[in-house]
Amino acid sequence: MSEKILYYPGCTLKSDAKEFDETSKKLFKYLGYDIKELDRWNCCGTVYSLASDNVMFHVASFRNLIRAKEEGADKILCMCSMCYNTLKRVDLLVKRDKEKMDKINDLMYEEETKYDGGVEVIHGLHLLKEFGFDKLGQMVKKKIGKKVAPYYGCMLLRPEEVALDDPENPHILSDLIKAIGGEPVEFPFMNECCGSYQVVNEKEFVIERAHKILKSAIDRGAEILITSCPLCHYNLKNFQDFIKENYPDFTGIEVKYFTELICEALSI
């Protein structure tokens, strides 16, 4: 009896990161997973609230957990790092703190279903690892043959309760890159913040962050950088023009979602 997994795309995969949405769906279908999109999903809230005394900020994520329960899902599959982090942390919070779970259920009294903690939040990388990188490697039709920098950012690794790999020395993306015939180029900034939502108000700061990260990867010979976060993708890709204005020697680097690279290797 296989478990039921529902796909949670999130807002940005349906707007600015359509290529991430499309390649994710294509990839898992090709690997034999029958994954439907969660019905009537809403924004996860993007960031997990760190205040102990206000549960209102958890409602958006919680509602998605209710939707998943209504459809009888065992797992919610996220591709976006921020969705994964936020949904996962809300789920872990209410599983740990029954009082908060009851409180949020009470707040959402108009919902017919009460969430009881029966759903697990996972990331696409969990599923790929479970599928097996070796098995994936055997399906490769066109080896990547390039130097690829794995960029984790923050939300896949921190805090520890949601970390899908060692927060200090992650290697899951390197393992994946090797499996599809690329050469991983690890670099010191691969798990450091890209500047995140400061892009809204602190453009110069994000230019500096993006430059530091990208230059470090480029200096080590990387030709492509891969990520699973649409906000990192935006800051690291779209800000390259601004970086060139500040640093004329900056050469630039291709930035892709990890699923795009896998689809390329599988020729799908």
Next chain:
Amino acid sequence: MMNLGLNISELKRIEEISEQNIMLCYQCGRCSGSCPSASAMDLLPNQAIRYLQMGNVRRVIDSKTIWICASCFMCTVRCPRGIDLARVFEAVRLLKLRENIDHVHLNKIKEDERKILPPIALISAQRKLSA
């Protein structure tokens, strides 16, 4: 007497909201050494914590530091005393935001700039930086 801006009740409030014991910090500075945003801060994370320990909450509330912190949790996973600094800074931000004072409001951002930003950036900034 000089006003040092000492406010113990605000400090208690920060500890309540964050569920962190700020007094645990022994000033090793690992947070500041790890923080990718430290260069843009006016107070280093360990300095901000020290001001809080001394009860000078105002100095931290009025700092640029709390708004530059993007909750990347690098300090959180590295603190040898187990303090979740990201939670502490969120609590300090909330003291201001709960007085209905925005740090950023999307209406004040130029429309042509706002239009090109992805929803993930706009929503997270709004949730972290506006009242």
